[in-house]
Amino acid sequence: MDVLGDGLVEAVRLLLTGDQDTWAITGLTLRVSLTATVIALLIGVPLGAVLALGRFRGRRVLLAIANTGMGLPPVVVGLFVTVLLWRSGPLGALGLLYTPTAMVIAQAGIATPIVVALTAAALHQVDPDFLLQMRGLGATRVRALGALLTEAKLPLLAVGMAGFGAVVSEVGAAQMVGGNLAGETRVLTTAAVLATSRGQFALAIAFGLVLLAIAFAVNLAVTFAQHRQTATR
Amino acid sequence: MSIGCRDLRVTAGGRTLVSVAALDIDDGETVAILGPNGAGKSTLLRALVHLTQSSGTVLLDGQPATTTALRHAVAAVLQRPVLQRATVLDNAAAGLRLRGVRRAEARRRAEPWLDALGVAHLAPRHARTLSGGEAQRVAIARALAVAPRVLVLDEPFSGLDATTRTDLLADLRAALDRLSASVLLVTHDRAEAHALAQRTALLVDGEIRQIGKTSSVLDEPADPECATLLGFTTHLPPALTGRDVLLVARPERCTPLGDTTPDPPDSLVFEGVLRRVVPLGGAVRLDVDTGHGLAASVTTADITAAPGSPIRLAVNVDDLRACGR
Amino acid sequence: MTWYVRLVSRVGRGQPFRARAGMAARKGTPVIRRVLAAVAALALAAGCGTDQAAAPAGKELILATTTSTQDSGLLDDLLPEFTRDTGWRVKSLAVGSGQAIELGRRGEADVLLVHSPEAEVRFVAEGSAGPRRLVMHNDFVLAGPAGDPAGTRNQPAVEAMRKIASTGAGFVSRGDESGTHAREKQLWHQAGVTPSGGWYRSTGQGMGATLRVASETSAYTLTDRATYLTQKPPLEVLNEGDKALLNIYHVIEMTRKAGDRVQPEGAKAFADWIVGAKAQGMIGAFGEGKLFVPDAGKDEAALGS
Numbered sequence: 067m068d069v070l071g072d073g074l075v076e077a078v079r080l081l082l083t084g085d086q087d088t089w090a091i092t093g094l095t096l097r098v099s100l101t102a103t104v105i106a107l108l109i110g111v112p113l114g115a116v117l118a119l120g121r122f123r124g125r126r127v128l129l130a131i132a133n134t135g136m137g138l139p140p141v142v143v144g145l146f147v148t149v150l151l152w153r154s155g156p157l158g159a160l161g162l163l164y165t166p167t168a169m170v171i172a173q174a175g176i177a178t179p180i181v182v183a184l185t186a187a188a189l190h191q192v193d194p195d196f197l198l199q200m201r202g203l204g205a206t207r208v209r210a211l212g213a214l215l216t217e218a219k220l221p222l223l224a225v226g227m228a229g230f231g232a233v234v235s236e237v238g239a240a241q242m243v244g245g246n247l248a249g250e251t252r253v254l255t256t257a258a259v260l261a262t263s264r265g266q267f268a269l270a271i272a273f274g275l276v277l278l279a280i281a282f283a284v285n286l287a288v289t290f291a292q293h294r295q296t297a298t299r
Numbered sequence: 300m301s302i303g304c305r306d307l308r309v310t311a312g313g314r315t316l317v318s319v320a321a322l323d324i325d326d327g328e329t330v331a332i333l334g335p336n337g338a339g340k341s342t343l344l345r346a347l348v349h350l351t352q353s354s355g356t357v358l359l360d361g362q363p364a365t366t367t368a369l370r371h372a373v374a375a376v377l378q379r380p381v382l383q384r385a386t387v388l389d390n391a392a393a394g395l396r397l398r399g400v401r402r403a404e405a406r407r408r409a410e411p412w413l414d415a416l417g418v419a420h421l422a423p424r425h426a427r428t429l430s431g432g433e434a435q436r437v438a439i440a441r442a443l444a445v446a447p448r449v450l451v452l453d454e455p456f457s458g459l460d461a462t463t464r465t466d467l468l469a470d471l472r473a474a475l476d477r478l479s480a481s482v483l484l485v486t487h488d489r490a491e492a493h494a495l496a497q498r499t500a501l502l503v504d505g506e507i508r509q510i511g512k513t514s515s516v517l518d519e520p521a522d523p524e525c526a527t528l529l530g531f532t533t534h535l536p537p538a539l540t541g542r543d544v545l546l547v548a549r550p551e552r553c554t555p556l557g558d559t560t561p562d563p564p565d566s567l568v569f570e571g572v573l574r575r576v577v578p579l580g581g582a583v584r585l586d587v588d589t590g591h592g593l594a595a596s597v598t599t600a601d602i603t604a605a606p607g608s609p610i611r612l613a614v615n616v617d618d619l620r621a622c623g624r
Numbered sequence: 625m626t627w628y629v630r631l632v633s634r635v636g637r638g639q640p641f642r643a644r645a646g647m648a649a650r651k652g653t654p655v656i657r658r659v660l661a662a663v664a665a666l667a668l669a670a671g672c673g674t675d676q677a678a679a680p681a682g683k684e685l686i687l688a689t690t691t692s693t694q695d696s697g698l699l700d701d702l703l704p705e706f707t708r709d710t711g712w713r714v715k716s717l718a719v720g721s722g723q724a725i726e727l728g729r730r731g732e733a734d735v736l737l738v739h740s741p742e743a744e745v746r747f748v749a750e751g752s753a754g755p756r757r758l759v760m761h762n763d764f765v766l767a768g769p770a771g772d773p774a775g776t777r778n779q780p781a782v783e784a785m786r787k788i789a790s791t792g793a794g795f796v797s798r799g800d801e802s803g804t805h806a807r808e809k810q811l812w813h814q815a816g817v818t819p820s821g822g823w824y825r826s827t828g829q830g831m832g833a834t835l836r837v838a839s840e841t842s843a844y845t846l847t848d849r850a851t852y853l854t855q856k857p858p859l860e861v862l863n864e865g866d867k868a869l870l871n872i873y874h875v876i877e878m879t880r881k882a883g884d885r886v887q888p889e890g891a892k893a894f895a896d897w898i899v900g901a902k903a904q905g906m907i908g909a910f911g912e913g914k915l916f917v918p919d920a921g922k923d924e925a926a927l928g929s
Contacts, residue, residue, distance in 0.1 A: 152730070152732050153731055153732055153883055153884075153885035153886075154730055154731055154732065154883050154884075154885075158885065163732075164686070164715045164717070193379075193381045195377055195379065195381050196381055198345075198350055198377070198381075199375070199377055199381040200393075200397060201350055201370070202348070202350055202373070202374065202375030202376075202377065202451075203374055203375065203393065203394035203397050203398075203441065203442065203445065204370045204371060204373065204374060204394060204397055204398045204445060204447075205370070205397035205398075206367075206370065209397050210397070213383070213393075213397060216383075217383055217384055220384075245715055245716075245717045246718070247715050247716065248700060250715070260694070260695070263691060263695045264695045264696075264697070265830070265831070265832055265851065265854065
């Protein structure tokens, strides 16, 4: 239990004393994971909408694929991105491996199936005649889709939270494509793993607590947004 | 603005759901599409305002209309009120918002329509808390608020109880009078057509069988199916009556005669075997096998005859309609 | 949000994605293009804004090494100095020895710092690697109760292990497939012993926990010297210095034979630097001089007792 207590003290100390490394790692974590989440939303919400609303062959198969993708181990995505970005790989010329960009790509890859599947599920909850009714009121296709997304905005917020939660807490892909380079690609999860293997358990727990605080802060913000919404009912 | 169509067809899986050679609704006119379930009424409505895939031409003021033009002109009310997760006022304003009107302005313009449909007091409530009738009133207010030049109503009253429906019909009629729109009302209820529409079209199997002034269409069925649709469910074929055309009558107009009662004047009298007596609450319906199909009589008279016994029915000639050749 | 600002300035310098993102934005009509452009821009945005700006473009090499060099913190000391001295920035990947060698073989790394001598020799014989030079070593020690009931002092390491087994004196293993555990199994193998029975316990935990269990039960255990020194358990170092207990690190330069993008000049710069006097001095002084022994220029065969 000493370790937990020390970890808590260490976490508070690191944050309060403005430990530059910790803040840099925290900043990078937020930057990478939030960017990856936004990208996953940009790609995944339209795809999820197509899967939820489209009427075409293979729709169910694609939905099943997306649902399976939700359980995709981050390490597998990390490995895939790594091989793609290898010097000898198809995108090797870009020189992106072991950069935050690579981490964003991998994490977006992890979050996108989650966003697709959960978006489809969220839109399924909306009345099936919703789009028809919006068009029947004179909405253009784009406006009708916008109204649909607005209608589903609470579940869609949850989708974003799920995506962010998945990527901010994963370590496999971040380690593999980022390389855990000090000051460059070290994020809270990989830093915690490193601290653990260095035997600095208190520091590791401190990083873990910072991670927890971030996840909590983000969720709190979103939950408050949701409540503001429901309060105006 | 008038709306119409030429050669409008909707097919699905190789089956023709709707095929309408021509339908025209004049500016300011209300036309009812009356038909049984599955006749393609909703499909016709959706095709006419390009809410579903179709072939053929839709005309606005006599000119072929694009989907965009239709979006500008039309507002639709569906059978089930689909409301947004928002207040009643914001729902009423939604149509205007979808057309690019700013929020405050949209609310300001929507409010009188909530009043017109008797739901102004619900304005701050959340849409989820409304009853079915209230929700449909909001949906209608939402459609009227955009000041559509064409209004299409897809069985807007079907989910409502009788009292609610009567009140809403009256409110809607008044509201439509404030608005000079051409209105298409899809319904399976003659009373709704009667209350709202100047003209009525009968749709059977995706085709318009009959169209004309509502009062005459409702009273003059052109063929046996239309007759059934309009309530003339007692069909008396030539073999029974000796006439050269099919005669039809409403069961309410078929009177059972006592054994000793003489034939009334100016009436068609026919015999059959009573098959069963169906209580309708107050009145009863007698199903009578004439040997040439089933005839029905709805009556409040005391019936002593038991099923299986012969019975005579009389219909005044004024209540008989000739149907087909 | 400053990183978005930096993005703009960095993108302006001609990052690879720039042309694509620009094109997509200009053709612009389909929504999907805009989304793709936004995605590319965002990915880049997150990628930029680190302190990469300090290093001249292109002078960046990839070092594949073992977790021990990173976990000990040695690299954190060495690499910034190397960058200052040569201008080469280093991306160091701390992986297993096997993976490090594989990365070299595929040309995904420019230089290797590893400690698997047999595998290294075989790898160098394949021909894609360049010079291989001795850098340093650290070691494992056999720790146990001061009384040394099995009589392991001053024995060859393998013999010491055999004695522990034959006397049943008690041994605590990490049993976690770590490098230490692997070395322990290797020693048992060389001693011809299959450890099992009441005297042999496996914790399945880290070195610290294993040391605690060993000291509480007055048993022997194999530990790396660094952890022994930091944990200061009430156990004595009874056996050390045998070559079988050493981790010998070599630096291996990769060549273009391994891959087109390998940078032999960077590899040579790193290898030359780490066997140089300055780096060797830093290695010797690291961790109060007790963790690593600089060995550059020595005869490998002469290492150990």
